[in-house]
Amino acid sequence: MRNTDLPRIAAAAFAPVVWGSTYVVTTELLPVGHPLFAGLLRALPAGLIAVALTRTLPRGAWWARAAALGVLNIGMFFPFLFVAAERLPGGVAATLAAAQPLVVASLAVGVLKESPSAWRFAWGVVGxxxxxxxxxxxxxxxxxxxxxxxxxxxxxxALGVTLTKKWGRPAGVGPTAFAGWQLTAGGVFLLPVTFLFEGPPPAIGPQALIGYLWLGGVGGLLAYVLWFRAVTTLPVTSVSMLGLLSPMSAALLGVVVLGQTLDPVQLTGFALALAAIVAGQRPAPVLVEGALR
Structure with missing residues (x-):
């Protein structure tokens, strides 16, 4: 990790910290039983706004690539996320999501042709x-x-993030346009699926409106602009470790918003997860990595 990477790492960390609020917002503000609709409103309006602001559309092969990335990172991920958040306690859903760095580390070997890293895998398990x-x-x-x-x-x-790293970002295309393509593609994918499986949208009261605006504006557009910029400019395994901040953020929000408390075991877990996040931003020590391979 170079000192010049610190601002980008800090900006990228904002995304999973905000995503940690998804569990509280889903359970406390959104209508029950409409996970696909929640994903749709998080993606499509934000994507269309980004495309309108940048006035930049994909060209050539990037139409197919943007569609594939949008479906993986947004269109399929959002419904799975909201279904897990609705059907499981936030802790269980967050723990399952924390497996992503291990999946990314595995895909980096097969898709990106990176050397297997015992350092990354070990810290992924610790996290x-x-x-x-x-x-x-x-x-x-x-x-x-x-x-x-x-x-x-x-x-x-994990697959979407890995392919984002593999394909990079087209020359001359900024992170806002790049995020807009994916959010739009994911939203378009979700549109017929949502109405097919959930039917008409639910009634949206003031609380739900606030929840959808937060998820779409801050948790959608802003967070994904920062996230995809990091994925294309930083090591993908390092960025994926930042995803552990999401369940940590969710736990802290549980303390602040829902009045929950953290016991000594949970505080120990916090220390382990934070250590894994920090270690994941650093290259493996040459002697250690060489000995473990």
Missing amino acids: LVGVGLVVLGPAAGFDLVGVLAGLAGAATM
Whole structure:
């Protein structure tokens, strides 16, 4: 990690911190039983706004690439995320999502042709254990559909992030336009799926309106602009480790908003997860990495 990377890492970290609010917003503000509609409103309006502001459209092969990335990172990921958030306690959903760095580290070997890194895998496991200690309690429930949705969400976004790194960003295209393409493509994918499986949209009261605006504006457009800029300019395995900040943020919001408390085991988990995040931003020590390979 170079000192010049610190501002980009800090900006990228904003995205998962904001995404951590998804669990609270979903359970406290949004209508129950409409995960696809929540994903649709998080993606399509934000994407169209970004495209309108930048006035930049894909060219050539980037029409297909933007569509594929949009479906993986947005169109498929959002429904899985909201289904997991609705059917599982936030802690269980967050722990499943924390498996993403391990999936990215595996895909980096096969898709990006990177050398296997025991350092990344080891810290990925530490991060997963840390998150589990923070958010899993004795009363955690394991709904099968919710668990499968959580695992599928981690896998689809991991593949999307890896392909984003592989293809990069077209020359002359800024991160806002790039994020706009993907949000729009994901929203277009979700549009018929939402009405097919959920029917008419739910009534949107003042609370739900605030929730959708937060998820679409801050958690959608702003967060994804920063996230995709980081993915295309920083090591993908390092960026994926920042995703552990999402369940950490969710746990802290539980303390601040819902009046929950953290016991010594959870505080230990916090320390482990933070250590994994910091270590994930640094290159593996040459001697250690060489010995572990």
